[in-house]
Amino acid sequence: MELETLARYTKGSSSKSGFVPRLKRIFLGSVRVRTSVAATAVVGIALAVSSMVLVGVLSNQLKANLIANAKNEAASTVDLIRSGELANPIPLPSGDLAAQVLDGSGRVLASTSNVTGKGPFVGIAFIKSKLTQEIVSISNWTIQPAGDTDSRALLIVHKVQGGSKANINIDSTYTSLVNAQASAGLSKVTPVPLENGHTPNLYVAVIASLASVDQPIKFLIPALTIGGLMLLVIVGFATFYLTGRAFRPVDQMISDAKDITGTSLHRRVFEPEGDDEISRLAVTMNRMLERLEESAESSRRFVADASHELKSPISALQTSLEVSLLRPQEADWPRVALDGLTEAHRMQTLVEDLLILAKADAGRLKLKFESVDLDELVIEEARRARSRTTSKIRLSSVSGGRVIGEAEKLRSVVRNLMENAIRHCESTVSIALKQEGSSVVFEVLDDGPGVPEADRETIFRRFVRLDESRSRGDGGSGLGLAITKSIVEAHLGRIWVEDNNLTGKGARFVVVLPAADPSFTSQPLEITP
Incomplete structure (x- = not known):
């Protein structure tokens, strides 16, 4: 094989x-x-x-010119015959033309000098049958002595009706040519022969050689x-x-x-000058490399931060167990087990948060959409938070608001923002909820140090802690706001932070979600403390 x-x-x-x-x-x-x-x-x-x-x-143009010349020469010969005279040889100025005058029996009465002594071009029967077709193509004809050996030609036939002599105005140029050749002895002008005192039916046949067309x-x-x-x-x-x-x-x-690898994403491709397609392609590639570099750096930071976050509870658990094992008789094992369980819960929460972010990055954060009363989730989470903090949580600005989404994911948003506010407030956290047109607006306000304007985008990144307002000792992993942003965007909403203008200090986190019923008008709720 x-x-x-x-x-x-x-x-x-x-x-x-x-x-x-x-x-x-x-x-x-x-x-x-x-x-x-x-x-x-x-x-x-x-x-x-x-x-x-x-x-x-x-x-076609050369052929049209040739035919026009042949027709003119034939018409001049016909006019001369109708005037009662016949020139022999027939004076035609062009060497590409040849002409014959035939009587009804096919006898040649006159011809041009280049076909003198030759018989009829074609039989008289053929000529009579083609009278209705003025131009006829013929072949195997040679016009001498003009040096034309072309075998293709056009035949133009005119019938001169017999009868008495007619008064015809002949073209003066043609008349001059006839007289000049007659005076020089090159042509003889005689009266047209009569039959029974009348001129007979005569036929003028003009051949136009196609040599002047074919040779060019x-x-x-x-x-x-x-x-x-x-x-x-x-x-x-x-x-x-x-x-x-x-x-x-x-x-x-x-x-x-080709020289750019995973370890050299800081390098860029050559950008030519100008604004053509190639230069735009280079700019686009460099921007893509910038995004790849940022993504790779973000992934490296994410892995490093995740490893560090997981290392902390593992180290704490390991230290607790090692110290207890050194003096097993003196160790408070229930307390050791409780501390270990706390650290295990912390690791589980961190792993679940990382899983949510990984699914959001891959576009696989699946939601079960249903109608959710957001005001109920806010009230429930506020009651839970009150049992765990001494800070005041105000719900006086909470009205009804219903959205379409997954209740547990939205509960996570509410909980994360409340816990974040409780961690950083001095004494009071205010919650507001209302419907404005087709949107439901959820706000969490605290009276803490607030968020500097330069850091208002940064805090939604992973593992980000502001020096003065965030610390690992407060229980935050730096993932809460990143998860909140991912969940809000998965619900087609927006989230941002601004100053708390109501108290003059602190932060105001605003979440805007699409309302389930745009026609609903929210009313203030009566909330039991």
Whole structure:
């Protein structure tokens, strides 16, 4: 079994370390490479589409110009025939055009010089059948001697209706061309032959060679291809270079982050100048490292403080037992057992408090929500506290107030705040409770030294004791207010401390919780002392 596993591992490792996987990791594992490839691909697609559009538009425009020229030359020839004259060779200025004049039997009466001596372009039957379609594509035609060897052409056919001679206003430019060639002996103008005293039906066929369209396109396509490839190479290298410069701070951040361990959370990653995404990422990472450092430091302090708090009752218990065992006959064993039980209760309370805080930190502080009369909890805890202290506890400002929550957890809040006030008051603790709109406000006021403004957030942290107002000898572990804050926030409430303005000194702890019935109006309660 071990050999098979080793063989599979070796095979998997060898396949992963081959040339192709390494190549994939290099090219696909790099954002820089992927960005360059993507940019090149996008530009390539845009160039291909724009090139096709350019070629199509240019081809259509050239073809439209060629057709317009052919139509004009054909119309001029038709007008000359209608005026009763026929020029042979037909004077056409463009070498891309060729024209023939045919009679009804298909005999060529006149043609341009580049097709002199040749038969009809196409059969007369074909010409007659295509009269309704003015432009017809034909192939395998060569116009000489213009050097045009293109095999594609357009055929334009006009029928000249026979009859008597018509008075036609011929284009002066075309007339000048005809007269000039006739004077030079290059063309002969003769009357149109008559049949039975009338001009017969004649057909003017003009061929427009597509060479003037195809040749520019043939040169344009390779030029666009070569230029496009060169542009893609430039775009690829430029993108690769620019992304490399852009990601250079990221490489520095990665290097810095690799060097940060659990023991070096005080270090920070490089923050580039500017306000772009990379600089904001660096700032965010450094802030995260600050929070991690604070969390780690808080955890270290928490463990150290918890260990110290647990060590105190254990040491006291151990010392009591060791002293008693030195003189077992003289030891007051019931007293030793009572002291040990007290320390055990103290450790149990501390462990339970730590468990509550751990659950609150993990978001697992589960509550059984129900309707709770907070005023009843306040009165019950006040009576319990009165039996254990000589300080005055006033409840004259307690009205009805009902919230949604877990009764025992809320009882813990009330008890912790009362015990905290009793520990630090001089003589009097005042309790207030009332509903204000959709909130129930619970207040505990004392006439002690109060809490300095700079420490009003600190006292809700774990194992925090203010030098003048907190001490381990008073029975506090430094967890009561931290637990109270966690429970209040789990009930969607708020807690804070401020000055006691009623007495001019002391502290005022305020807890605000959502009311169970926002429409309820609280009334002062009649409380039996």
